[in-house]
Amino acid sequence: MAARRCPEKALVLSATDIVLERPRNRDHGDWASSIAMKIAKRLGADPYELAREIAEELASADGIASVQVAGPGFINIRVEAGAAGALAKTIVEAGVDYGRNDTQIGNTINLEFVSANPTGPLHIGHTRWAALGDSIGRVLQFSGATLAREFYINDAGVQMDRFGASVLAAIKGESTPEGGYPGEYVTELGRRVLEARPDILSLPADEQLVAARDDAYALQLTEIEGSLAKFNVHFDVWFSERVLHAAGEAGGPGLVDRAVDRLRAQGYVFDRDGAVWVRTTDFGDDKDRVIRRSSGEYTYFAADAAYYLNKGDRGFAHKIYLLGADHHGYVHRLKALAGAVGEDPEKDVEILIGQLVSIGGAKLSKRAGNIIELDDLREWLGTDALRYSLARYPADSPLSLDPDLLRKRTNDNPVFYVQYAHARTHNVARNAADAGVDRSKFAPELLTHETESALLGALQEFPRVVAFAAEVREPHRVARYLEELAGLYHRWYDNCRITPLGDDPIESVHRTRLWLNDATGQVLRNGLGLLGVSAPERMWPTT
Template sequence: MNPADLSATLLAVVTRVLGRRGAEVAVGIGDVPLERPRNRDHGDWASNIAMKLAKPLGVAPRVLAEEIATELAATEGIAAVDVAGPGFINITLDAAAAGALARVIVEAGADYGRGDLYAGVTMNLEFVSANPTGPIHIGGVRWAAVGDSLARVFQSQGGLVTREYYFNDHGAQIDRFARSLIASWLGEPTPEDGYAGQYIEEIAARVVDAYPGELADIPDRAEVQEVFRSVGVEFMFGDIKKSLLDFGVAFDVYFHENELHESGAVEHAIDRLRELGAIYEADGATWFRSTDYGDDKDRVVIKSDGDAGYISGDLAYYLNKRERGFERNIIMLGADHHGYVRRLMAMTAAFGDTPYYNLEIMIGQLVNLVRDGVPQRMSKRAGTVVVLEDLVDAVGVDAARYALVRSSIDSQIDIDLDQWSRKTNDNPVFYVQYAHARTNAVARNAIAVGVDRSAFDAALLTHETESVLLGNLAEFPRVVRQAAELREPHRIARYSEELAGAYHRWYDSCRVAPQGDEPVTDLHRTRLWLNDATGVVLRNALALLGVSAPERM
C-alpha cells in the first residue's frame, strides 16, 4: 500500500466516523496528515488526525483516535493500528502491502513523486538577474542552482512555471561598465567607481574587434561610450547566458528593464495606481502612497527632475507580470535585500492583490568557497569576487549544483572545495550518485545470471533493511510536495542521502543475484524490483536537483 492509497483509506475511515457522529466538518485529502515515525517500533506510518479534529467535534482526542483505529485495523493490507499518547494513530502495514510499493514505483517510473499541489497554477519564478556588468558571482550562482531546482519541483507538482531573468540594463551601473571598458581600451586606470578584472579587458577587446570602423576616429566621447555600452553589454550578457546554460540553467524569458522605461510600462503602472488612489504629487515629484499599505515611508516614483525613481521599475514590472497572466510571482533576492520586502508587499496590496500570495520574496544568505580551511576571495577572471566558473572549475557542475541546493537558503554556507571534488563517500553528491550507479550494477549482474522481473511477491520482502528501504521510498512524494510548498528544495537533497544510506545498508545485507549454484527464486526476482525501484527514486530526486544520475562510476 503506497502513501497515497493509505491516505485515501484513512480519509474514508475518518469520513465514516465523522458521519456516524453527525459532525459537519469537511475533511479533504490534504487534511489527513501521514508521517514516518522516527522510531520504527511505532509502526510504518503515524497520523495526528484525531488531535486535529477533536476540538471542533468536542471530543477527547484519544477517544476519537480509538474509533478511527478500530475501523482502520480491519482494512486489508494493514497489520496493526495502535493509539499512543494523547491521540497519535500508529499504523503498521503487513509485509505484502508495504512491499507492493516497489512494483508501483518501477511501473510509475519518472512519474513517481509527482503531485497536483499547483496543478494549473501559472507561476513566474525570477532568479539570478545579475547585473550585466560582470560574470555571475557566487551569490548569484546559489540562486541559479536553487531557482532552477525549485522550478523543477513546482513543475513536478503541476505548476505552469516560467523561469525569468530580469536583465538590469537601465541605470548608472551600465554607464560605469561602459566607462570601465573605455579605460581598458585606452590603457587608463579603472575609474574609481568602475569594474576591474580580466573580463573587462576581454570584453573591451571584443568590442573593438566588432566595431566596423576605428573607434579612435570618433570625435564624440559620448558616442564612443554608447558603442561600448550597447555592444559591451550584449557581449557580457551573452557570456552570462552561456555560463548559465553550461550550468544546466535555461530561462524561458529574458526581460529587459530598459523596455519598461521605453515602452510606457512605467506610465501605465502609475496611471493604474493613480486610479486606485495610491499616487499623489508633492514637491514637484510623483509619489507612491505606500505607507497606506504597510510600508515605512512613501516612495518617489518620478523625481522632481523627471527621472524615474527606483521603485518605478518594480511597479511596472510587477503589473506586467500580472497582465501576462501569472498568478504566483516569486522573486529570489540576495541577503542585502531584506529592506525591499515591505515596499514590494505594499506595492502588491496597492494593486489590489494579496501580498505573499501573488508576490513572494525569497531571501538567500551568502556562500563562501573554502580551500584548506581558507576562504577564497579572489577570481582570476573577475578580480575581486569569486564567480560561477571558479566553482565549476574546482568541483564540476553536478557537485556545484548539489552543494548549493543542499542547505536551506536561510543559512550561510561554506563550500569546501577539497571535500566536494573528492570521489569518496564523504562527498554527498558522490555518495548519492554512487548509490544510483550501484542499483544499475546490481541489475546488470542479476540479469547476467538469469534474474529478471518476471515474478513479484511483495510478502517476501521481510528483512529489516527492506522494511527501512521501503519506508524511505514511500516518503519521496511527501518530501517533494513539502519542498514545493515550503520552497525548500534542500529537503530533496537530504532525503536523497538518507535513501542512499538505506540502500547501501540493504545492499550489504540482501542479495539480488544468487551465489554459486544457488537457484534463482522469486525472492531474487522480487528484490530486483526493489533494487530498480530505488534506482527510479534516486534518479527522480537527482533530476529535481538538476544533477545527473550516472549508470556507472
C-alpha cells in the first residue's frame, strides 16, 4: 500500500509503528491501531484517508470479520471467532515454548548481578538484585539472547585480610579486631576452619592468617551459592577478582597490566605526578581517573578496566551491570571506560541501579547481627512470595513490602492470585477428565462469549509482553500481565462451563473450552517460570 502511494520512496516500517492495542471498550472491536496517524506525515498523506486504505486492505484478509475507521484515523479491527480461537490450540501445542521470541537473537550479553563480597551472608539488598537479575536473564534468554549470568567475587583487597583476621581471632577466642567482621557467623566459620585444619595455630603467624582467610572464604562462598540456589538463582560464571591481579603466563603481565597497556594504545592514558591516569572526562565522566598510583599500586578502577576488557575478550559484545543504590558513581565511570577501550558507551554497556527494599517486621540476622539475611527472609516469607514481589516493581523504584500480605492465601496477595489461577486450570482439567470431557474436538468458532474474546486477546499478547520486558529489562511487566490474565481467566471461569450441567450431553463447545483452559494454564506457567516462581497444581485459600 505504501509503495502504491509513493513508489519512488517505499516506506520502511519498524515494530514500533505497527502497534496493536486492545480497546478499553470492546464495542470498538478486538484490536485497534493508530498506524495511519503515525506514518501519514512520512507519506505526505491525510491520516484519515490513509486509515481508510489500510482498512480496505485488511478487510479482505483471512480471519478478519470487520474493519472500521474512527476519529482522525484510528483503525478498529474485529477478528472472526474461529481465527481468534485458533490461538488456544497453538498455545497448547507450543507448550513451554509459547512466548519464546527472536527479538534478542544476535545479542551476546554478559549480565552481572549480586556480586557480593564473600565476607558474609547475603542480605536484603542482595535479595532484590538476585530476583531482578535472574528474571531479567530469563526474559532475555526466552527472547533469543546468548547470555551468561555472572557473579563477580570481590575476593581481593583489604577487606579479605580483615575477614581472615576476624576468623583467626575467633579461632583463638579473641575479640574481633578493629575494622573486622563481627557476628556469630564468623565464630561459626572459625569453628569449621579449625575442625578442617586442626593444626592451623601451629603455622607461622603470616600463614595462619592466609589459611584462616582462604578456608573461611571457600566456606562462605559455598554458603552464598547455596543461598542463591534455594532462591532459584543460578550463575553461569563465578569470576574471581584474584584472576585479574594474578601474573600472566610464564610470569608475564597479568590482566590488569595488559588492560593499562591496551588503554594506553587507545590514546586515553597519560602520566602525571608519577601516577598513570585515564582521560575518562572525554566520555562524560566528572573527572579523570587514576589507574595506578605513584606508589605503583593499582586502583580499583584498574580492576574495573581489566574486568570490562575481559568480558569483551570472552565474546560478550554487550555488558549489563545491576548495581546497588550506592553505586551511582559507577554509571559514568563504566561508560567512560567503554569509550576509552574503543566501544560505544551508549550501546555496549548498560548499568541498572536498583533501589533499596524494606520489609516491615523483618528482623536482623542472629548470626550476622547487623543485616537482614536472604536465608531468613526466604524461610519467613517463602521463595515464591519474595521472588514475585521483588520482580513486580521496576528496579529503580524504592520498595516497601508488607509481610502480612505476602503470607496471605487470599486474592489480595498478587502471587497467590496468579498461582491460584494456574492451580484452578488444573482443577478444571481434572474435573473435565472425570466428566469425560477431553480435547478430541476443537471448534474455535464456538468461542464467542465476550469473556472468551477477552481471554484470547490477552493470551495473544504474551509473546509481545515478554519481548518488550526483555528489551527494556523490566520483568515486572510480565508479573503485571499475569495478574491481568488471571483476572480474565477467573471471569471466564465464572461465565463459561467446560463440564456440562447434570445429564446434558458433552458437546464440541465443552471440548473446545478445555483447550482454552489448558492454554491459559500454559501461559500462566510460562510467565511464572520467567520470574523464577513455581506454578503449583493445587492450592487452597484460607477461610
